[in-house]
Amino acid sequence: MEIMSTYNSKCESLKFYTYLCQNIGSDEVVKIRRLAFTILDLGQSFGHKTITSGSKGEGLDLKGSDLDIMALCPFFKVYESEKEVVLDGLTIPLVMVTDETHPCFTQLCRLNHHGVYNLWDLCFKEIPLWQKHPLGYMLSSEQYQLLIMSLAGLKLAELKLPSLAKTHGPCLTSFDDQLDKVVCLKCDQWLFQTQPWIRRPRTAWPSPEIISKIISCGVLFVPIGCKGSANENLEWRISFSVAEKFLIYSFNHTQFLCYGLLKILLKEIVEKHEDLKGLLCSYFLKTLMFWMSEETDPNLWRPDNMIPCFMACLQRLLYCVRYSILLHFFISDNNFFYSRFNAMNKKKLETILSNLYERGINCFASSDTLKDYQSQYYKVTHLLTRLNFKTFELFVDLSNLKKIHILYHCLHHSRTGSCQSLFALYLSKSCWFVPHASNYLYTCYNSENKHQYSKYKYDLSHLLIGVHSDAVTGWLTLASYFYVKKNYVASLRLINYALQKYTDEKIFTGSGFTKYELTFIQKHVLNLMKTEKLYSVLRSLRIETLTFGPKSSIIPQELQLDVTKSRTCYSSLPFAYFLGFLCNYHLHDITSYRRYLQQLILTKTKDSIHVNLYRVNTAIMCGVAHQLIGEAYFAKGLFQEAARQDKYNFTSAATRLSRLT
Structure with missing residues (x-):
């Protein structure tokens, strides 16, 4: 009987594990997500070095999952003591002062008040x-933090991007709470106060190799003090985000799924109680998983032990709440739960967790x-149905040829098919932006015909590679290039080819962080x-977003403004109709350009997926089309509509309206 009970338990665990792989992500899907964000960290210049973290950076893509971007400030470098300071003439050295701070916090003191510091003060004298x-x-x-907010405001105004709009702790946060960015400081050395973590007794996790990597990466400092501290405004929190990313990546998939389950439990069950929101946070759950992993035999974290593993994690969380103890993983003097609860x-929290534990996975x-787990309905779909295609949308401008060379190198040295696929997609999309970079490359020489011809071949060859990035948008980018070259017939052929490929099973992946459910036909085709x-x-x-970089040489002149x-983004379908209108307008084919204009107007009225900025750009294209054919009244109405929606003046709507009136 005991053997049969054990067998049933293992079968149920395996079934639950398979279900979680479908709904949270398989091991392969998680690796692809991580790889996608790792690519974003490649090729960054010294002044723009970033580290992706947060749930998305860790490989999770759950409801409410966010992306954290940690940008390293190039102007400061932190040292644990004055004797370690290295004066490089490029950075301002800061020395940690922990005499009056709580564990995990420090003040940062500069060595003197002369020279480069006075110049810094002069530049930012208002702050x-x-x-x-x-x-x-x-x-x-x-x-x-006020300075970073000020600089971010100037940058966003210059770039016409509404991405980061408010503060959340030490972070700048997007309107939809999906993106957090913090500009932090770095110390290249592993701190003395974290030395006990290295020597701490443990079973087998983390491995000596992971510990060595963590030590070599040093630590970060984020601009937030200990709440309630007398010098809160002067304190900085020591961040181990890089180390934590190494640890999460070293989880096997059973450990990772347990981590995901704890986050789902918190966000979708516990926090349904309004008075408990914010009492626990994802970072506490991550810390708990680190302690559990360090203290248990790695061989226990198996798919056929999935349910017992999760129940052990939930039991540990209940214990931590009951006895108000959850120690920081690296600096155990810091108890997160000290005075956390009333x-x-x-x-109430203890009662809820206890009831959840008694119910098991129910x-x-x-x-x-x-x-839907208990309904025993399992979708027999490929891992791609659970893969968030937005993962492949680039957050950075790939007009930098250096990054293209990096992607090319990675593609030819990838060890797995999934890695090769991902790098090939990034490489293909990055080729859309080559004409922008080649403007400089070829204007460095004289403008003789042979150089212009060389540039034409260079740009065209890369745009042809770019058509392999997705089903439609690569072709439209090439069509736009031919339009700019006044080859309207070739452009129209490409537009019509792209429109034929714009069918119901295609999945639009370019609507910012907005998600939508796949339709029946999309799921069916994925399964096939x-x-x-x-x-x-x-x-x-x-189907990607159509993206044009600053001062693009391949965007229609009518949209140069x-x-x-x-950079500016357009939805592929309305852009295709607008480009078709432009080609026929220049070919003096009135019947055809009227037909394309009608289709463009219909996309504007039916648009229900795309984010607000895309709708504004579609309205602008409609207005430009009406303006070209002399229908100023309709153009004015469309520009007015676009200007009303464009509250922060990110587009040309207001400028076009003022010029028209």
Whole structure:
């Protein structure tokens, strides 16, 4: 009987594990997600070095998952003591002062008040970064954050991007709470106060190799102090984000799924109680998983032990709440749960967690993500149905030829088919931006015909590679190039070919962070293609955003006003109709350009997926078309509509309206 019970338990665990792979992500899908964000960290220049973290950077793509971007400030370098300081003439050295701070926090003191510091003060005199203290001049985390906000505001105004709009702790946060960015400082050395972590007794996790990597990466500092501290405005929190990313990546898939389950439990069940929101956070769950992994035999984290592993994690969380103890993984002097709860919310949280534990995996019956498990309905779909295609949308301008060379190198040295597929997609899309970079490459020489011809061949060859990035948009980019070259007939052929490929099973992946459910036909086609190679599926089913870089040389002249300073994005279908209108307008084919204009107007009225900025750009294209054919009244109405929607003046709508009136 005991053997049969064990067998049934293992079968149920394996079934639950398979279900989680479909709904949270298989091991392969998680690796692809991570690889996609790792690519974003490649090729960054010194002044723009970034590290992706947060749920998405870790490989999770759950409801409410966010992306954290940690940008390293190039102007400061932190040292643990004055004797370690290296004066390089490029950075301002800061020394840690922890005499008056809580564990995991520090003040940052500069060595003197001369030279480069005075120049820094002069540049930002309206924001006093330094505050006098008995121990020296401290860099104020509060004033530093104000400076970053100020600089971010100037940058966003210049680029016409509404991405980062508010603060959340030390971060700048997007309107939809999907993106957090923090500009942090770095210390290249592993701190003395974290030395006990290296020597701490453990079973087998993390491995000596992972520990060595973590030590070599040093630590970061984010601009936020310990809440309630007397010098809160001067304190900086020590961040181990890089180390934590190494640890998460070293989880086996059972460990990773347990981590995902804890996050679902928190976000979709516990936090349905409004009075418990914010009491626990994802970072606490991550810390708990680190302790569990360090203290248990790695051989226990197996697919056929999935349910017991998760229940052990939930039991540990209940214990931590009950006894108000959850120690920081690297600096164990810091107890996250010390004075965290009052009697009332602690009792309620303990009761909820206890009830959930008693229900076993049935506790997810009220979860949006996992509620259908007990119905025993398992979708026989390929891993791609759970893959968030937005992962492949680039967040950076790939007009930098250096990055293209990096992608090319990675493609030819990838060890797995999935890696090759992902790098091939990135490489193909990056080729869209080559004409922008080649403007400089070829204007460095004289403008004789042979150089112009060389540039033409160079640009065309890369744009031809770009057609393999997705089903439609690469072709439209090439069509736009031919339009700019006044080859309207060739452009029309490409437009019509792209429109033929714009069918119901295609999946639009360019609407910012907005998600939408796949339709029945999209899921059906994905299932039919489950035996195809990853690259083939993504290339044939995805439709990307059409993107033009600043001062693009391949965008129609009629839209140049929108790319004077920043890149601009268009939905593929309305852009195709607008480009078709332009070609026929220049060919003096009135019947055809009227037909394309009518289709363009219909896309504007039916548009329900795309984000607001795309709708504004579609309205602008409609207005430009009416303006070209002398229908100023309709153009004015469309520009007015676009200007009303464009609250932050990111597009050319207001400028076009003023010129028209």
